[in-house]
Amino acid sequence: MGPFAPVSEEVDVAVLEVTGEIPPALDGLYLRNGPNPRFTPIGSYLYPIDGDGMLHGVWLSEGRARYRNRFVRTPALRAEERAGRALWGGLESMIMPDAGQVGPELAGTFRDMPDINVVRHGRRLLALAESACPYRIGTGLETLGREDFDGALPMGITAHPKIDPLTGEMVVFCYGLEAPYLTWSVIGRDGVVTRGPTPVDGVDEPMMIHDMALTESCVVIVLAPAFFDFAQAMSGGSFLAWRPERGTRVVLVPRDGGPPRWAADEAFWVWHTVNAYDDGPGPDAPVVLDYVQWSRLTVGQPEPGAAPASGGLVRARIDPVAGTMTRTPLDDARVEFPRIDDRRIGRRHRHTALATETGRSDLLPGEYDAVRFHDTETGASPVWDAGDLSVGEPVFAPVPGKDSEEHGYWLTFATDRTDGSAWFLVVPAQDPASGPVARARVPVRVPLGLHGCWLPTGGG
Numbered sequence: 001m002g003p004f005a006p007v008s009e010e011v012d013v014a015v016l017e018v019t020g021e022i023p024p025a026l027d028g029l030y031l032r033n034g035p036n037p038r039f040t041p042i043g044s045y046l047y048p049i050d051g052d053g054m055l056h057g058v059w060l061s062e063g064r065a066r067y068r069n070r071f072v073r074t075p076a077l078r079a080e081e082r083a084g085r086a087l088w089g090g091l092e093s094m095i096m097p098d099a100g101q102v103g104p105e106l107a108g109t110f111r112d113m114p115d116i117n118v119v120r121h122g123r124r125l126l127a128l129a130e131s132a133c134p135y136r137i138g139t140g141l142e143t144l145g146r147e148d149f150d151g152a153l154p155m156g157i158t159a160h161p162k163i164d165p166l167t168g169e170m171v172v173f174c175y176g177l178e179a180p181y182l183t184w185s186v187i188g189r190d191g192v193v194t195r196g197p198t199p200v201d202g203v204d205e206p207m208m209i210h211d212m213a214l215t216e217s218c219v220v221i222v223l224a225p226a227f228f229d230f231a232q233a234m235s236g237g238s239f240l241a242w243r244p245e246r247g248t249r250v251v252l253v254p255r256d257g258g259p260p261r262w263a264a265d266e267a268f269w270v271w272h273t274v275n276a277y278d279d280g281p282g283p284d285a286p287v288v289l290d291y292v293q294w295s296r297l298t299v300g301q302p303e304p305g306a307a308p309a310s311g312g313l314v315r316a317r318i319d320p321v322a323g324t325m326t327r328t329p330l331d332d333a334r335v336e337f338p339r340i341d342d343r344r345i346g347r348r349h350r351h352t353a354l355a356t357e358t359g360r361s362d363l364l365p366g367e368y369d370a371v372r373f374h375d376t377e378t379g380a381s382p383v384w385d386a387g388d389l390s391v392g393e394p395v396f397a398p399v400p401g402k403d404s405e406e407h408g409y410w411l412t413f414a415t416d417r418t419d420g421s422a423w424f425l426v427v428p429a430q431d432p433a434s435g436p437v438a439r440a441r442v443p444v445r446v447p448l449g450l451h452g453c454w455l456p457t458g459g460g
Contacts, residue, residue, distance in 0.1 A: 002364055003390050003415040003448045004047060006036040007054070007069075011444050016058070016065040020438040022426060023409060025399045026060045028456035030411045030424070031141075032392065033118045033127055034449020038071060039080055043089025047366070048450055049299065050090040052077050053115035053127050055141050056413065056446050058424045061457070065424065065440045070141035072127045076102075076111035092239060092300075112146070116159035117451040120459065121170045122191020128159040130210070131175050152193035153185055159451070160272070161187075162214040165343045169194070171214050171255070173221060177206045177228060184219050184253055200253060200260055208240055213276035213289055214346045219253040220289055220318075222270045226297050242269075242297040252287055252320050261320040265327065269294040269309075274338040275349050279317070287318045290330070290352065290376075292338055313338070313354065313374060331374050331381050333357075336366075337393035337451075341405045350376050351405045351429070353394040358385055362417065367448065368392075371410065373432045382433035389414040389423065390448060396429070397454040406430045409437075411454060413446050422446035 035051025044050070053072030058065050071077060079102045080087050087102060088111040089095025099107035114127040114135045126134040126147060133156035136144040148154050157172035164171065168189030175182050180199035188194045200221070206228040213220040225246035230239060244267035253260045274290035294311040312332040318325040335354040344350075355368035363369060367390050374381045391414045398408040410427040422442040427435065 001047075003367065003417065003420070004364070005445075006038075006051070006447055007445055008038065009444065010070050011068070013067040013443055016067055016424070016440040016442060018063075018065060018438055018440045020426075020436065022060055022063045022065060022438045022440070023399075024063050026397055026409060026426070027062075027400075028397070028454060028459070029057055029059050030395065030397070030452065030454055031055060031057045031118050032395075032413060032449055032452030033072075033115060034447065034451075035113075035115045036071070036447060036449070037086070038077055039084075039086040041090055042086045043093025043095040045090045046092055046300065048116070049113075049130065051113060051115050053113065053129075053135075054447075054449075055118060055127065055137065056449070057141055058440065058442075067424075067440075067442050067444075068141055069444075069446070070143075072114050072135050072137070073143040074112040074114065074135065074146075075106055079103075079106060115450070119161060119163070119170075119453055120455050121161075121163055122187060122189065124191055125455075128161075129156065131158045132156040149187065149191070149193050152196055155183075155197065157185070158210070158212075160211040162212060162345055163342070164214060164216075165345055166216075171212075171219055173209070173212050173219065175207060175209050177230075179204075181206050182209065182221070182223075184221075186255075195257075198257070200251060202251065202260060202262060210271050211273045211291075213273040213291070215276050215278045215287055216255075216346050217278050217283065217285075218255055218287065220273070220276045220287060221251050221253065222273070222289075222291070223249045223251065224269045224297070225267050226269065238300040240297065240300055243267075244296065250289070250316070250318055250325060252318065254283065258283070261323070263318045263320070263323050263325040265325055267296070268327075269297045271298070271336065272338055274313070274352050275340050275345060277346060277348050284321050287320065289316045289318060290314070290338075290349075291316070292336055292354070293327070311335070313352070330376070330379070331372070333372060333381065335372055336368065339394055339396060341396045341398060341408065343398065343403070344405065349405070352376070353396070353410050353432070355391055355393060356383065358383075363390070371412070371427065371432065384427065384433050384435050386414060388416050388418050389425075390417055391425070392448055393451055394427070395452050395454050397456070400456065413442075413449070415446065415448055420445055
């Protein structure tokens with residue numbers, strides 16, 4: 001598995017060796033989650049869906065850095081640690097332990113996998129799963145337990161909620177295998193649920209939906225034709241069926257509770273949105289959505305003879321009145337893990353940072369060796385070539401007291417493909433193509449993972 005291979009040790013490193021200078025303005029915690037099987041998987045293993053969560057944190061203060069990693073200890077992980085081996089198989093194998101192995105409460109259940117993302121909201125730090133209850137995390141990265149928001153969200157949420165920077169609300173959605181197949185909810189600034197699970201009319205089959213976007217007026221959800229098919233899975237096939245003849249739909253759900261409005265187009269797949277915003281006043285204004293588009297589902301085994309998946313950065317303009325959308329390519333480079341300055345969520349943004357490929361032949365699927373920075377005003381996309389480093393998702397850390405998207409730094413972990421060494425990188429937003437102003441050596445391996453966040457000291 002190369003740079004994706006898991007680690008089993010939990011370590012603390014009080015002082016990281018730094019090349020360059022960590023900006024003194026950075027005071028807080030960079031935290032990233034990702035799949036990291038505690039034991040050798042059995043039955044099947046499908047990255048990035050399967051795996052135990054592991055949090056990797058770098059604390060910054062006064063130009064210094066320290067590191068800590070911890071597993072997200074779910075009941076299933078604790079049971080496996082007691083047994084000393086894996087007891088659950090991957091989702092494609094459907095292997096589940098019996099009561100004699102794990103007791104009646106866990107017997108015959110799917111394991112929790114809060115291994116995708118991590119966010120802080122309403123005084124809660126949460127490790128997020130694909131579509132289930134998150135796990136609450138303590139200040140030392142210890143696992144505090146499953147979080148259902150005081151019983152208000154018993155089915156959980158997906159891994160990509162959006163926090164409105166003006167209202168402080170966290171808007172979430174959840175998809176399920178039984179009706180209602182898609183719901184959305186709102187959690188107030190104080191962490192109290194203000195809108196419980198609200199079904200989205202027009203969704204009558206179980207579908208996989210990884211991400212969403214938010215505008216001032218609506219929730220934006222892309223429903224690509226990836227349908228759960230457990231009959232197919234039980235007969236040895238994939239549990240996800242890609243049905244391009246069904247096309248892709250986008251639903252605009254008014255945040256005031258009004259009826260959803262739909263638009264449709266030919267089939268495409270979306271893992272991650274960039275951002276969305278209302279392009280004008282009033283409920284009939286078009287919605288602009290930037291996202292990373294793929295020509296088909298890129299997890300599991302493709303259909304025999306299927307062409308390689310192609311993708312790029314795309315802007316869709318959605319007309320809620322006509323029920324149509326127009327898609328315009330912004331950058332056709334192979335990219336993923338798009339991030340903006342989170343203070344721009346739901347409003348017009350200028351800069352997007354994305355992991356990308358330079359074309360080197362030694363990369364694994366899902367591995368990236370450069371960071372691309374797209375400017376929506378000029379159309380320019382300068383690139384920082386990371387050389388022998390494989391890089392992860394870039395996360396924006398603003399300079400305190402500065403509102404500009406250029407006043408801040410992009411943070412990420414990276415792995416050196418020549419020796420497996422791990423690094424924490426700080427890239428200046430004013431001149432990102434120049435590369436890191438600081439590199440902190442992490443003396444233990446940090447596998448390539450998924451999503452993270454910047455948590456400034458004193459933030460909520």
